Amino acid sequence: MKLIEAKQQFISSWGAFGTHWGINRTMAQIHALLLISPDPLTQDDMMEQLNISRGNTNMNIRELINWGLVERVLLSGERKEYFTAEKDIWKVVRQIVKERKKRELEPMLQLLDKLENVEGDKRDKHVKTFVDTVSSIKKLGQQADKTLDTMIKAEESWFLGMMMKFFK
Amino acid sequence: MKLIEAKQQFISSWGAFGTHWGINRTMAQIHALLLISPDPLTQDDMMEQLNISRGNTNMNIRELINWGLVERVLLSGERKEYFTAEKDIWKVVRQIVKERKKRELEPMLQLLDKLENVEGDKRDKHVKTFVDTVSSIKKLGQQADKTLDTMIKAEESWFLGMMMKFFK
DNA sequence: ATATACTTTCAATATTTTTTGAAAATTCGA
DNA sequence: TCGAATTTTCAAAAAATATTGAAAGTATAT
Numbered sequence: 461m462k463l464i465e466a467k468q469q470f471i472s473s474w475g476a477f478g479t480h481w482g483i484n485r486t487m488a489q490i491h492a493l494l495l496i497s498p499d500p501l502t503q504d505d506m507m508e509q510l511n512i513s514r515g516n517t518n519m520n521i522r523e524l525i526n527w528g529l530v531e532r533v534l535l536s537g538e539r540k541e542y543f544t545a546e547k548d549i550w551k552v553v554r555q556i557v558k559e560r561k562k563r564e565l566e567p568m569l570q571l572l573d574k575l576e577n578v579e580g581d582k583r584d585k586h587v588k589t590f591v592d593t594v595s596s597i598k599k600l601g602q603q604a605d606k607t608l609d610t611m612i613k614a615e616e617s618w619f620l621g622m623m624m625k626f627f628k
Numbered sequence: 629m630k631l632i633e634a635k636q637q638f639i640s641s642w643g644a645f646g647t648h649w650g651i652n653r654t655m656a657q658i659h660a661l662l663l664i665s666p667d668p669l670t671q672d673d674m675m676e677q678l679n680i681s682r683g684n685t686n687m688n689i690r691e692l693i694n695w696g697l698v699e700r701v702l703l704s705g706e707r708k709e710y711f712t713a714e715k716d717i718w719k720v721v722r723q724i725v726k727e728r729k730k731r732e733l734e735p736m737l738q739l740l741d742k743l744e745n746v747e748g749d750k751r752d753k754h755v756k757t758f759v760d761t762v763s764s765i766k767k768l769g770q771q772a773d774k775t776l777d778t779m780i781k782a783e784e785s786w787f788l789g790m791m792m793k794f795f796k
Numbered sequence: 797a798t799a800t801a802c803t804t805t806c807a808a809t810a811t812t813t814t815t816t817g818a819a820a821a822t823t824c825g826a
Numbered sequence: 827t828c829g830a831a832t833t834t835t836c837a838a839a840a841a842a843t844a845t846t847g848a849a850a851g852t853a854t855a856t
Contacts, residue, residue, distance in 0.1 A: 463755055466746040470762065473739055480732055482648045484814070498757040503833080513816045518834060539824070539831065547757075549764045564648055571641055578634040587631055589666040589715075594638065596717045652844070671803080681846045686804060707801060707854070 467496060471510070486512055487520040491529060491545060500533040500542035528555045550616040558612050565605055572598040635664060639678070654680055655688040659697060659713060668701040668710035696723045726780050733773055740766040 478488025524530035646656025692698035
């Protein structure tokens, strides 16, 4: 397979993959493009390579920057802005985990905390099932929260080593 | 907070949560409703409690069954079908992991395998960056694949114990 | 065998999400 | 300060996705 074709496939599947995980296709595609580009790109480069409009490109670059996955790069003597993505996949994963934890897991845990204290008699099976379900989700969520914190702080080598050792 | 209100909140946030992870709102809401219902429910129960149409309800129950998260229950002497969700959250998580691994991770790894063998000279930085990126994603993916396999097979107690021990 | 209760399908519709592109805003060199 | 280059915004349009509801299909009791 030729490079150009391989790139296309990579970008397009990365986009499809993203949509299965609640990430918009264009954002995932821009990320994919930057991941496989040796040098920083401009908005115009991305527009051209992905065939998308200026506004779309701009919005999604911005979103990727919010996620901490892409950075602005200033090339001396250039007026235009360039962008580049972190290439170390382990760092990328940690960053995504960190963001999703903050955006989704933590608010969810707060809610479960509140719901756990619902009024009512636990001898009523409706109350009991509700509280038991909420509590067990909360417990799992808290465990995940702790585990992910450790993962976020961990070095790749440490983490991989741990995985190798215990999940062989 | 009253039970009825707590239920509403739980269902609605579970739905919103689902949409962040590529799961359709109604499917997540039906799942939430079944999780907190002590007894099996009929389609009509769900339609009424969630205010959704018959077709929508039916399609999403079916999808939940495909995911292995919901089961049909036959109550003797009853004509109608009843449905119930697995309440053990650890089992639920393992089942979701198992399905997503099969549906998403494995096909992705197959693709990466193919893309890794792109034609071209690795001294060309475009080729090099592409191959390096693909390889490192593949490596991480393979590691995740193995780890998740172990997790799918694991007992809750074993897994939680392991987590406690190593990620305190 | 028929009527009735119940389930499934799917074309049409509604809703949500994404994308466009042109106008406004900003930046920067001269 | 001016003006060209560049970036950002956002209302409108397009596309994707989810939902409805009525008709068709199935199963069961009598």
